[in-house]
Amino acid sequence: MTAHLPVLQVVIPLMAAAVCAALRPARVAWAFAVLVSWTVFVIAVLLLREVLAGGTISYEIGGWAAPWGIEYRIDVVNAFVLLIVSTVGAVVLPYAGDSVEREIRRDQIPLFYTAFLLCLTGLLGITITGDVFNVFVFLEISSLSTYTLVAMGRERGALTAAFRYLVMGSVGATFIVIGIGLLYSVTGTLNMVDLGLRLSELTATRTVPVAFAFLTVGISLKLALFPLHLWLPNAYAYAPSAATAFIAATATKVAVYMLLRFFFTVFGATFSFDTMQLGFVLLPLALVAIFSMSLVAIFQVNVKRMLAYSSLAQIGYITLGISIGTVTGLTAGILHLFNHAMMKAALFMALGCVIYRVGSIRIEAFHGLGKRMPLTMAAFVVAGLSLVGVPLTVGFISKWYLILAVLEQGWWPVAALVLFTSLMALVYIWRVVEAAYFHPSPTDEVAAAVREAPLSLLIPTWILVVVNVYFGVDATLTVEVAGRAAEALLGVPR
């Protein structure tokens, strides 16, 4: 049985999604989805343990050996990303039970869980596979289900946001499939490792750089890298709370993973960084994203949208780490994949609690919530401090390694920018804190009726808050795994 874990990681949620669509009433569909997400989480933990102990796992599907058939290939890098995705899924789905009932029409709820499980399947599939066309197929599954999740938001704007995301996402997917097609045309293979071997002899041809360009632009659209980020703020702002928490914490992370896989395993670090000079493209874009998106976040009135812009800045930090191209830089980037997933999921879940009780997430709606919803707001504050990068939270660990990597290169101004933008994060988080703790609540009856969110929402939120603090105090595990992943990508022997 354990030999089949790689394929079960993907097939279980997929089959479950088909079953889930037929389950009534909504509560049964929810319980089923939660059970599936926990199973998926356990499989991801087992896979990571196996990879850490025994090295890369290769699994052939259909009995056809790699270049013909499809191979699943799991090393430290994707085992870690699998864990991130399945952890967030396993925490957000229990939370979704009550949250979704407030935000989605009753007869649509089973379909919400179906789309959620399909999204989970797609993201896990992109991460686990060792075949570039298989990546594209899973990308379609995750993208289509994400558009559906966004469109289920209760406001009318959700439809426009989903449509815009669909158009941009389709352009990105088309670029990716063109890149894959070009690679196939010169190598005749779709297997990543096989591609890596054959491409190292072919880099002089013109086709390979063109494929590289198409893939980079296509994946950057999915990743919402500045200036290809325009779809993201509205998609996050209008999606149902549980969907936002899940998508914000996982979708862009998986896109980063795709970028890493193509840059390092398929094209190779030498080609990507020396021949194509990737660092010179990514670095300025990352810096502009970090600064401009933090600035825009400060001026948002809708707190959900504020956090969406903050995510764009955080994607900038991750790309900054990658653009350096050293082991420390990559470690920082991969570490922040995990850390940002944990802090952003916690923050969006705290916002979901506010929507559940107050119904609005405009900044004025937070007035006096420090007293009325103390646990929710405390969770928001701790996760917010993590976002800023205060010591004893995971955010600090990320920033620490990022600054270390930048200083290794002697880039003082960049280090200063990282510190300065952390202060900007403090400003936008402080606006919420100020509204919640230093403004008296409105005196009308509606506001007086606001109580603390139910435990079904608070417990999952607080689990992530505790993770933020735990791995902020003792980061040995995460730093170790991220470091090994970076070394595996760069091919540095241990």
Place this chain on the structure above:
Amino acid sequence: MTLEMLFDMALVGAVVVAAAYAINAPVLIAGVFVYIVFGVLLSLVWVRLGAPDLAIAEAAIGAGITGAIVLDAARQMGMERRRNPRLRRWPGWLSWAATAAVGVIFAGVFLTVSEGRGDLPQRVQAELPRVGVENEVTAVLLSYRGYDTWFEVGVLLVAALGVLALRAPGESPARRFRWDPPAVADGAADMLVPGGILMAGYLLWQGSRGPGGAFQAGAVLAAIAVLLTLLGRPPIARVSDRARDALLVVGFADFLLVGLVAVTLGGALFEYPPAWAAPMILVIESAVAVSVAVTLSLLFAAGGAAGDASEGGVP
């Protein structure tokens, strides 16, 4: 210069012009019509490139069904005679210039790309006896990469679920198409429908030997369903919601079941024993064709179901 080359050049030129006009048409509805023409021309390009499988799929899906969906959307939004909204913000020549610039850049990139060739096609050909079907496209789709294809069937299911999830409460798709069509249209349908069903069956049966297969057969069936829907007799309205959901899922489920049968016969998932491969693949393809047909016709019939089901305007 041979006649064939002249034809090819004229064809490529027409594709480019149609694509550019579809983007820049001053009146939206004209752009939609040219978009449908573009799909037909593109399917001819596939024929010339020796890919008849793609040509059939392109004609049925690219030109037929997406064309019908876009046309229907334009009609529902009352855009028949409306000017292209982009042209209010942009002068026409700028829009054309931008299209031309993008076109020239892409053409420049692709014309310089070297034509490489891996040895995979030969290796696939050599292994065909082990798979048990004669058509290499079918072999790749259902055997070597059966797993991918299974997921592609899943993608269609996701699309259908997405459409169902966005429906207004209690809305039955296709209600808005109930009308009495002119007798001549009915007469045409009497001829087209049986012929189309026959063609779909042939494509399905043919799939293991030559061009054809589940997706093409399903697309042709769906095109017929769209035609019937337009004539006020939507087939999708004749089945209950439960039955419709079952038909949507049947291809996906059947694909996996047959794959699992292969496991019980001693192979891996989707590794069919050569003697049984042809019938097993036909069983998969038949179910997939049904799901493809139901999904595509649902995409058309359910479009615009939110809110404006009442005939004669917006409520």
